[in-house]
Amino acid sequence: MASYIKEIRNAYGFDDVAIVPGSVTLNPELADTSFVLGTCTFDTPFIASAMDAVVDPSFAALMHQTGGLAVMNLEGIQTRYEDPAVALETIVSASQATVTNILQDIYTRPIDEKLIQTRVQQIKSSGSVCAVSVTPQNTKRLAPLAVEAGADVIVVQSTVTTARHISRSYKGLVLSELIPSLKGVPLVVGNCVTYDAALELIETGIDGLLVGVGPGAACTTREVTGVGVPQVTATLECAAARENHYATTGKYVSIITDGGFRTGGDICKAIVAGADAVMLGTPFAQSAEAPGRGYNWGMAGKDSELPRGTRVGTGTTAPLDQIINGPTAVTNGTQNFLAALKVCMGMVGAKTIREFQQAELVLAPAIKTEGKHLQLNS
Amino acid sequence: MASYIKEIRNAYGFDDVAIVPGSVTLNPELADTSFVLGTCTFDTPFIASAMDAVVDPSFAALMHQTGGLAVMNLEGIQTRYEDPAVALETIVSASQATVTNILQDIYTRPIDEKLIQTRVQQIKSSGSVCAVSVTPQNTKRLAPLAVEAGADVIVVQSTVTTARHISRSYKGLVLSELIPSLKGVPLVVGNCVTYDAALELIETGIDGLLVGVGPGAACTTREVTGVGVPQVTATLECAAARENHYATTGKYVSIITDGGFRTGGDICKAIVAGADAVMLGTPFAQSAEAPGRGYNWGMAGKDSELPRGTRVGTGTTAPLDQIINGPTAVTNGTQNFLAALKVCMGMVGAKTIREFQQAELVLAPAIKTEGKHLQLNS
């Protein structure tokens, strides 16, 4: 029997693991949290997701000021509507019963290519690094326009992206052919969750890899299709592919874990699992400056045949700068991500993100309830 | 001590696993979802359960139009009552406190053999493939009548069916003796959940095997008797028996996972575990055309001594065609099963169901909560 039975590996998410303190500790002020992507360096490893509820040009400028990076969706409201405010208002004010249909409507309007230049220039005019995202289907058409408009980072993103895609209706995107046309602008590709797929993508010459299929709060890919790998295991595998490639070629490709984060603890776990940076949607949708004004919605919500995401109420909790840099009076881990990262690096004795990736993890699902029962009474 | 201690294997259900994306992806439109059962071919691998709340002759016609198959229960209301509407109304309008007793009453009326021909002809008259189910006790009596009336597929089904059954009151059904009497009509048998029992059944010459003991929403076999194997492990084992038999004899027996499904994701997981098709009860009882009108109930509810199922409120959500073929605005995976299947096949790069069975699964129980805490606020 055994020879015919498929093997099933274990896979772990943020809630399954905990970080083990080190045998040497470090004052948090000594922790260097900087993150390198191709030719760009950032003070912090926090990236805002290419979601319409999170990033618009003014949010991108704010994100730049905090030391991080924002990615603007080149196929969303910002490039379909000259005045995005109306479309955003329509989504935000819709009832929960009608919102999926409304999302489907809003996103049927075609992309206005002139708006690509407008949005890129809005971001650049604030002195910020400008990162934009496109889907694989539209990359050959839109990525050159973005580069020409001055974009500093190109992100090619779909639910699952592979180096080999089979299609009848269009010739698949060949990443190794795309890269020369980008004139040195760093290329990030995703999403991906396995070692083999990651290695194939890395070997095409990309600069960064997005990790994560379906973990975000605004995504139901897992319920709808059954597909998904929890983020800790996905990051461990993709980081292993990166290490292999780095050891054999000397080229270091950044791993960016994308989605599923709620707390500073989750962010630290992703980096200990091998990430160089983290991409956050809902935690930044909760900022006072986010265009979603207390809501978030996934790109997959736009599919008019099979939506895999809807509008999620996130609430608005604090200004972005406080969410990232504090100070805070909130004790549940959802604010001051930078201090959380530095304190954690201190507890494991890591001076850099690269050293932090060497820390130890334990499987500890019970950790969430130990000693906590009384809090219910508080 | 060890030598006297029984070994206990691990077993997994839909909620325990997730599907891993492939290293090659495919445009969903290229996915071929067809399913072969003996001499019949169907465009989609969806089969409606032989439950009185799900399948009547007009529902069977609808199911045929969607490209799938419906199985009509030959020992239920349709063959006990010339006008089933009254019995259905009695069940549907009963209070929860009295419904088990009412089910026991309704199902004590004897089967009227003349109605077998009536129902089969009703289904055939719409141009549909006609599949009917009987229990092992009544197979020798009822199956020939169904074949004579024109049935295209015979299903022999009980909670647990084995090739060897011991009884004092009747001579056990011998499947290898039954098959010649069916005149080439394909035979599906079940239910079954283990490798050894599956192999014995397959070796009798059957065309399809139903997999699943006790997983359905309208069944409490597990609470009442403790018996059950979760559907992923059950499907893995029965499919392994099929592969063994196929490798040694060249005859391919279809594995049909029966029960426990809620979403498109569950359906995809069953097929990745080795199924060729899936049999759905409650998800189709939720269709506007189902005779249960917002309720479902299990065959085991009829047992007047030890009922193992009761009436379950399922609600009515959408027309059958929308549940199977979409489009939909629902994002929780309960509608547009065909698109979910094709999108998932695309993400793992599978062109056929047979290739889809080769995809990888991971054990990922935490996958259900990752990044999802905020949805509670939405």
Add this chain to the structure above:
Amino acid sequence: MASYIKEIRNAYGFDDVAIVPGSVTLNPELADTSFVLGTCTFDTPFIASAMDAVVDPSFAALMHQTGGLAVMNLEGIQTRYEDPAVALETIVSASQATVTNILQDIYTRPIDEKLIQTRVQQIKSSGSVCAVSVTPQNTKRLAPLAVEAGADVIVVQSTVTTARHISRSYKGLVLSELIPSLKGVPLVVGNCVTYDAALELIETGIDGLLVGVGPGAACTTREVTGVGVPQVTATLECAAARENHYATTGKYVSIITDGGFRTGGDICKAIVAGADAVMLGTPFAQSAEAPGRGYNWGMAGKDSELPRGTRVGTGTTAPLDQIINGPTAVTNGTQNFLAALKVCMGMVGAKTIREFQQAELVLAPAIKTEGKHLQLNS
């Protein structure tokens, strides 16, 4: 490091496992459920716990009529109060806030040895088998009185009983010395949950072993002291000790799993794990004839220093005969235990309890939720 780290084995309870159907099935009517204890044979393997809320003389007679056995507590209300009705009324009518103190009061009244004869004769006068329980501290004093009064089975029971007990205040009970004084009356001892302790107890010459520390609904030994082994593992280990002893000496000692049962499924799982019979408290406290009138309470509730149990509201659901023999309209497994046992034996193809012990178990925690989400709407 490893050499200094304690190893921690896995242990499983009823909710962790499920029974696997066999490759041969059997008509339930062919299943023989009889159970032998020393010189006594019973038609069914169901034993009522020695709890004051469950067994009084008239309940013992009823239990005998169903084919099972009841054990009366010789150190409870029945032997402390000539008219137990008043004490029972006081407990049942107490508020939840005061009931532990009231239990402590009620059980400080000394045992009246004359009442032992009274109660034994009440049970015998109905023609029933009379089983009585004593604690190890009082066994040398009370067991001979019970035997003299005509008791048919002696049960020596405490939370944890071992063949070797160290005490300053009394010479420990030596079971091998006790047995000759019982004049052939079968001796059951417990409770016990491990292989080594079980083997030592079995080797003293006892006839039955009670398995279970702390699983019952009316017991909080686990919260208070941290001690406990889940019932499936405890039964597997004690049954392994029995098999070892049986293989080497030819003497078969009955394993009786005691406590933690809610459904027929739990009962079947205990027997498949190796039990010959099961001892039930709360499921029988729910019968219309139980002296607890909708409540149950543990012996450990009586400890005036450290109570490890309190009064639990069980409700009253049906007459005892219906709980054991049906028929029933309840579909959650809490009634018609005998039919559940026979149906399960049929599904695994077991003609006797001894064959039933050979069935297979799988670890299947997810089994409880598969396909069941919709029931919440019913």
Add this chain to the structure above:
Amino acid sequence: MASYIKEIRNAYGFDDVAIVPGSVTLNPELADTSFVLGTCTFDTPFIASAMDAVVDPSFAALMHQTGGLAVMNLEGIQTRYEDPAVALETIVSASQATVTNILQDIYTRPIDEKLIQTRVQQIKSSGSVCAVSVTPQNTKRLAPLAVEAGADVIVVQSTVTTARHISRSYKGLVLSELIPSLKGVPLVVGNCVTYDAALELIETGIDGLLVGVGPGAACTTREVTGVGVPQVTATLECAAARENHYATTGKYVSIITDGGFRTGGDICKAIVAGADAVMLGTPFAQSAEAPGRGYNWGMAGKDSELPRGTRVGTGTTAPLDQIINGPTAVTNGTQNFLAALKVCMGMVGAKTIREFQQAELVLAPAIKTEGKHLQLNS
């Protein structure tokens, strides 16, 4: 791939394990629960945490009378405020929305070194053993003052303390240099959760080691930073380091598991995992005499940039003596810890804490629900 993938060990908490009864049992009255720390011996292994809501001078005297030890926080309210009552009243009467800010304010007042002598003398004047805690940053300044004032035990405590700490702003504390300056006063250091870090700390010459990162009810280190190891595994590892050091040097260092306890069962599990004593915060904050008057709060709540704890409502349940020594009518394990410990030692047959550490544990998560469903109705 495998060579690049980080290994993830399993780790267990109190809720994951249960204690296995022994093959010999013991009358609880014969259990010796005494605990030795350097030159001090205590009748019971219960230590009150250095939290402002738990220990003030009069509570320390009470704790001494019960046979245990209290640790007073030398950097909290007691040494920042001549009259601590006002500060305590401010915290206790704050609303939940403002309390974190108020904690941050209260703890910005500088430490008044003169109050160290005052508080130590208050404790000593009652005839009690006086234990005080300091953080590593302030140890060189404050510990000598405490020793001079007459303190009997010095505790150096921070979230994670290692023998090697890297800092730019102060020369790290070198424990081996500190010890001679303490003039023989026993030194306890923590917290720590791994074998390697424990061994390094033990080898500096300390007398006791505090085990636990983040498990307490008033601590959210795990949510905020992701760091933590559940207490059973943390205790197993640190105790293994102790055994190694004891076997090679003959010096026995006491392991004190700190935090995460709710019941007597949790306390017993920590000791079976290798602890010599347990440090309790919230369970003692629930005593009538605790300065927190129904609340508890963590030291990490004071951080004005990144608070990792807040005020938790604990309620007030009983006098301290009843919580430790009983008698009680409470059956959930939160009172009469000493009897729970002795009863558990009896069930595993352990005459001393050292023998108790040899008892067996099983992994038994399901233990919490077995047979307990009915309690919901009580």
